[in-house]
Amino acid sequence: MFNVHKFTNAEARRQSDIGKGHIAVRDVSITFGQSAAAHLAVDTTSIDIAPGEFVCILGPSGCGKSTLLNAVAGYVAPTTGTVSVDEVVVDKPGPDRGMVFQQYSLLPWKTVYENVAFGPKMAGATRTEAGSVANTFLNLVGLRKFGNRYPAELSGGMQQRVGIARALANYPSVLLMDEPFGALDAQTRLVMQESLLEIWRKFGTTVVFVTHDVDEAVFLADRVLIMSAAPGRIIEDVEIKLPRPRNPDMASTPTYVEARQFCLDTIRAESRKAFEAQNV
Ligand code: ADP
Ligand code: MG
Numbered sequence: 575m576f577n578v579h580k581f582t583n584a585e586a587r588r589q590s591d592i593g594k595g596h597i598a599v600r601d602v603s604i605t606f607g608q609s610a611a612a613h614l615a616v617d618t619t620s621i622d623i624a625p626g627e628f629v630c631i632l633g634p635s636g637c638g639k640s641t642l643l644n645a646v647a648g649y650v651a652p653t654t655g656t657v658s659v660d661e662v663v664v665d666k667p668g669p670d671r672g673m674v675f676q677q678y679s680l681l682p683w684k685t686v687y688e689n690v691a692f693g694p695k696m697a698g699a700t701r702t703e704a705g706s707v708a709n710t711f712l713n714l715v716g717l718r719k720f721g722n723r724y725p726a727e728l729s730g731g732m733q734q735r736v737g738i739a740r741a742l743a744n745y746p747s748v749l750l751m752d753e754p755f756g757a758l759d760a761q762t763r764l765v766m767q768e769s770l771l772e773i774w775r776k777f778g779t780t781v782v783f784v785t786h787d788v789d790e791a792v793f794l795a796d797r798v799l800i801m802s803a804a805p806g807r808i809i810e811d812v813e814i815k816l817p818r819p820r821n822p823d824m825a826s827t828p829t830y831v832e833a834r835q836f837c838l839d840t841i842r843a844e845s846r847k848a849f850e851a852q853n854v
């Protein structure tokens with residue numbers, strides 16, 4: 575695992591932000607297109623996520639995970655219902671919601687340092703302030719020495735760590751992650767999962783993490799929300815009772831094995847239903 579410097583929670587996160595990051599999704603449905611071409615991507619969904627909680631949204635490809643996450647980010651407007659963060663209705667993207675995508679999270683023409691300093695600069699920080707924030711978060715993700723490199727000069731895993739630093743540099747109350755490790759090889763992915771948990775433990779923000787990988791969801795989450803096949807709805811809300819800090823050895827414990835099996839069974843039953851519906 576990479577070396578994370580010893581930040582206290584208060585150093586990495588503003589004291590005044592602690593306790594923020596409550597997400598409320600209320601009866602949200604999202605339809606793309608009009609009339610005959612209309613496609614229901616998310617079907618009447620309600621979710622509550624507590625400040626500091628780590629929630630994974632798990633579901634098959636095309637079920638509406640990204641669409642739901644994009645509604646929390648403010649990139650997609652719900653057709654019905656509302657999303658709010660800390661009781662403020664979301665109607666556009668904002669610095670209180672950091673986003674990390676599978677790819678393209680970084681500006682390729684800027685150095686790693688400039689990528690992380692960019693958000694604070696846009697928010698009005700001076701050069702010195704933005705630089706200090708960039709260094710803080712590059713330290714947090716273990717990449718302080720790589721500030722002068724360009725994204726293309728880093729491995730995929732390192733780029734995603736810069737992406738996380740960049741998202742956190744705005745001091746968001748919510749970190750939204752859309753299959754952020756999906757393009758990484760299996761070994762790097764495991765290291766990144768542990769690293770993310772370490773960063774989250776220090777920074778203490780709410781995390782909503784989208785994945786189609788059952789093991790990833792169970793290993794990371796306090797709660798796994800399982801989505802149905804399209805149109806997406808939350809069909810199960812599974813509490814993962816594994817202690818923290820998590821470590822890979824927990825994968826052989828009964829708690830892990832049972833949670834994993836339950837998620838797999840739910841997804842399998844759901845896929846079968848979707849398959850049969852296509853064949854009537
Ligand atoms: P997932 O992330 O679970 O793979 P998405 O949320 O990306 O699924 O997509 C859900 C459904 O909505 C898919 O059928 C997809 O084609 C459709 N969709 C997503 N974004 C748009 C868009 N901007 N316009 C039209 N259809 C879209
Ligand atoms: Mg997606």
